[in-house]
Amino acid sequence: MTLALPRMEPLPPLDGQLPDCPVTIWNSENIDIAAEQRRYKEEGIPESLLEIVADSEINAQGLAYFEQNKEMIMNHLKQNGAVIFKNFDISKTPEGFRRVWETLDMAPCLDPIHNSGLRSFLSSRDGVYEEVNKKSLAKHYIGLHNESTFKKTATFGAFVCFSPASESGGEFFIADGAKIFRDLRTEVLESLYNKGVRISVSNLDLDFLGALGPLKEPAMNFFKGLIGSTVAPKFDMDLDMIYGADGKPQRLQAIEHRQSPINRHPETGKPVWFCNIHNHARYLRDKRPCSVPEVGMTDVYYGDLSHIPNEYVDHINEVSEKHIQNLAMQSGDVLLIDNYRMLHGRQTFAGDRLHAVSWFRKGDEAVTPQGKPGNLLNSAVNSLIK
Numbered sequence: 285m286t287l288a289l290p291r292m293e294p295l296p297p298l299d300g301q302l303p304d305c306p307v308t309i310w311n312s313e314n315i316d317i318a319a320e321q322r323r324y325k326e327e328g329i330p331e332s333l334l335e336i337v338a339d340s341e342i343n344a345q346g347l348a349y350f351e352q353n354k355e356m357i358m359n360h361l362k363q364n365g366a367v368i369f370k371n372f373d374i375s376k377t378p379e380g381f382r383r384v385w386e387t388l389d390m391a392p393c394l395d396p397i398h399n400s401g402l403r404s405f406l407s408s409r410d411g412v413y414e415e416v417n418k419k420s421l422a423k424h425y426i427g428l429h430n431e432s433t434f435k436k437t438a439t440f441g442a443f444v445c446f447s448p449a450s451e452s453g454g455e456f457f458i459a460d461g462a463k464i465f466r467d468l469r470t471e472v473l474e475s476l477y478n479k480g481v482r483i484s485v486s487n488l489d490l491d492f493l494g495a496l497g498p499l500k501e502p503a504m505n506f507f508k509g510l511i512g513s514t515v516a517p518k519f520d521m522d523l524d525m526i527y528g529a530d531g532k533p534q535r536l537q538a539i540e541h542r543q544s545p546i547n548r549h550p551e552t553g554k555p556v557w558f559c560n561i562h563n564h565a566r567y568l569r570d571k572r573p574c575s576v577p578e579v580g581m582t583d584v585y586y587g588d589l590s591h592i593p594n595e596y597v598d599h600i601n602e603v604s605e606k607h608i609q610n611l612a613m614q615s616g617d618v619l620l621i622d623n624y625r626m627l628h629g630r631q632t633f634a635g636d637r638l639h640a641v642s643w644f645r646k647g648d649e650a651v652t653p654q655g656k657p658g659n660l661l662n663s664a665v666n667s668l669i670k
């Protein structure tokens with residue numbers, strides 16, 4: 285006798301239906317760093333990641349497994365940070381993956397920088413974006429980051445592997461922002477917290493302007509205005525266009541507003557490391573495999589645009605790497621993260637790789653309808669990194 289699985293109704297397409305990514309919930313005033321670090325050390329931080337491995341019995345239950353265990357799964361995600369499902373059959377296609385998170389009542393939204401046009405869907409009908417699988421970026425290491433800008437932050441992320449890198453590498457990884465906060469040297473945290481940080485997200489080298497003689501100044505202002513009014517708004521990140529922040533006078537950088545590197549978690553109220561410096565610091569990128577074109581290079585400054593000492597960045601790198609958990613995901617493996625708590629990244633790889641991601645809001649907030657992706661420079665950047 286063969287057991288027929290219940291026939292599933294087709295899902296309605298999500299194309300054009302996803303609400304915008306929610307605004308970032310900042311709660312970063314008056315944090316007593318030394319006291320909070322002490323509190324974490326005294327209380328301890330439980331294991332962030334819950335691993336659930338399906339056997340044939342669990343797989344036979346299909347979506348019913350997720351329905352029955354929804355409360356336990358979502359509670360762990362909200363209290364501890366991450367849940368990984370391994371060896372599940374249902375999540376080997378974009379549609380099956382969507383059925384999993386829909387069963388968990390997760391509310392999808394757009395990527396925080398969707399409107400830049402830099403994010404492409406693997407399946408727009410299922411609200412599933414492709415991860416950075418491009419061959420030209422295979423040798424580019426993606427450091428730890430929250431999927432977040434000063435303005436927008438996804439509440440949760442669900443990452444899925446459809447096929448691991450065919451030759452080697454490409455492991456997805458996570459790290460707990462609470463543990464990084466606990467273990468960073470207090471004076472490093474205090475220095476960054478007191479001065480704030482600013483993240484530069486692109487470099488435009490307009491060296492030809494130097495040859496314009498007396499027209500140089502008006503031409504520099506023209507480009508600053510042009511990029512600031514046409515390209516920057518697409519990123520919807522509150523970017524300032526600034527020349528020369530890294531010492532190159534004709535380099536125009538798009539720099540995010542000053543922000544705190546520490547944020548209180550919106551649910552638990554506990555402070556966590558909420559800073560993308562491990563991914564964005566130029567000092568670290570220059571030491572790692574990096575194949576991003578100059579226009580897409582990033583950097584991190586103090587809030588007054590002064591230089592963060594290399595020794596501090598080395599220390600942040602060391603503590604971040606101590607907490608990195610590499611997850612060798614196989615086809616159908618799904619990882620849920622609380623994006624206010626856990627940072628993520630991926631190792632370099634060789635061969636073909638197909639990983640994807642969906643983003644979520646909390647689910648009970650007011651929503652803004654989907655915007656139109658921009659083009660202009662963004663499509664040019666995309667064509668450079670195909």
Ligand SMILES: [Fe+2]
Nearest residue numbers: 429430431628
């Ligand atoms: Fe990411």
